[in-house]
Amino acid sequence: xxxxxxxxxxxxxxxxxxxxxxxxxxxxxxxxxxxxxxxxxxxxxxxxxxxxxxxxxxxxxxxxxxxxxxxxxxxxxxxxxxxxxxxxxxxxxxxxxxxxxxxxxxxxxxxx
Amino acid sequence: xxxxxxxxxxxxxxxxxxxxxxxxxxxxxxxxxxxxxxxxxxxxxxxxxxxxxxxxxxxxxxxxxxxxxxxxxxxxxxxxxxxxxxxxxxxxxxxxxxxxxxxxxxxxxxxxxx
Numbered sequence: 001x002x003x004x005x006x007x008x009x010x011x012x013x014x015x016x017x018x019x020x021x022x023x024x025x026x027x028x029x030x031x032x033x034x035x036x037x038x039x040x041x042x043x044x045x046x047x048x049x050x051x052x053x054x055x056x057x058x059x060x061x062x063x064x065x066x067x068x069x070x071x072x073x074x075x076x077x078x079x080x081x082x083x084x085x086x087x088x089x090x091x092x093x094x095x096x097x098x099x100x101x102x103x104x105x106x107x108x109x110x111x112x
Numbered sequence: 113x114x115x116x117x118x119x120x121x122x123x124x125x126x127x128x129x130x131x132x133x134x135x136x137x138x139x140x141x142x143x144x145x146x147x148x149x150x151x152x153x154x155x156x157x158x159x160x161x162x163x164x165x166x167x168x169x170x171x172x173x174x175x176x177x178x179x180x181x182x183x184x185x186x187x188x189x190x191x192x193x194x195x196x197x198x199x200x201x202x203x204x205x206x207x208x209x210x211x212x213x214x215x216x217x218x219x220x221x222x223x224x225x226x
Contacts, residue, residue, distance in 0.1 A: 042220075043217040044155070096168075098211075099170060101157070102155050104154050105153070
């Protein structure tokens with residue numbers, strides 16, 4: 001079985017401030033973990049993925065995430081928020097060859 | 113490269129009707145997965161097709177069925193529509209079924225059931 005919990009359905013940050021989005025996973029096997037971003041009326045775009053190599057993963061648009069097995073976490077961060085980061089973010093886990101299991105999502109708003 | 117394409121963009125149906133959604137995978141991809149994203153929720157896995165066969169199915173009733181064609185494109189069919197079927201339906205393609213293979217998502221089809 002595999003599942004993801006995203007803590008906080010909405011996050012509001014000031015432009016230039018740290019963005020931190022929390023994700024905890026459950027998986028019966030070593031997981032592959034993903035963060036996706038979804039802009040309004042669009043599909044999902046992959047930000048970054050963890051596939052059992054380096055535990056600190058760097059993605060696009062300045063985002064990075066750290067896999068912590070002891071905490072079963074895969075939190076997403078960006079040091080300095082930009083207005084264009086306003087979107088919905090989904091954490092997902094893939095424990096087998098088939099499906100991705102997504103969290104409920106976190107909506108990020110960026111204040112000027 | 114056109115990426116993953118889906119049609120139609122939007123669709124309005126009434127309860128009890130049937131609907132067919134279409135997906136063309138990214139060039140070079142042979143595996144297609146379908147997801148349902150209800151408003152305010154994360155996508156939920158419906159099923160995956162590879163080599164024209166359904167490989168795995170999520171927790172969806174038999175009213176949801178699919179097909180994959182020899183050119184790897186795919187259709188999602190939903191019969192006897194319910195109000196609760198209103199959602200964004202996302203298609204994702206990948207080069208094979210391995211879990212290391214990234215799934216690329218299309219823009220989705222917004223289905224509204226009245």
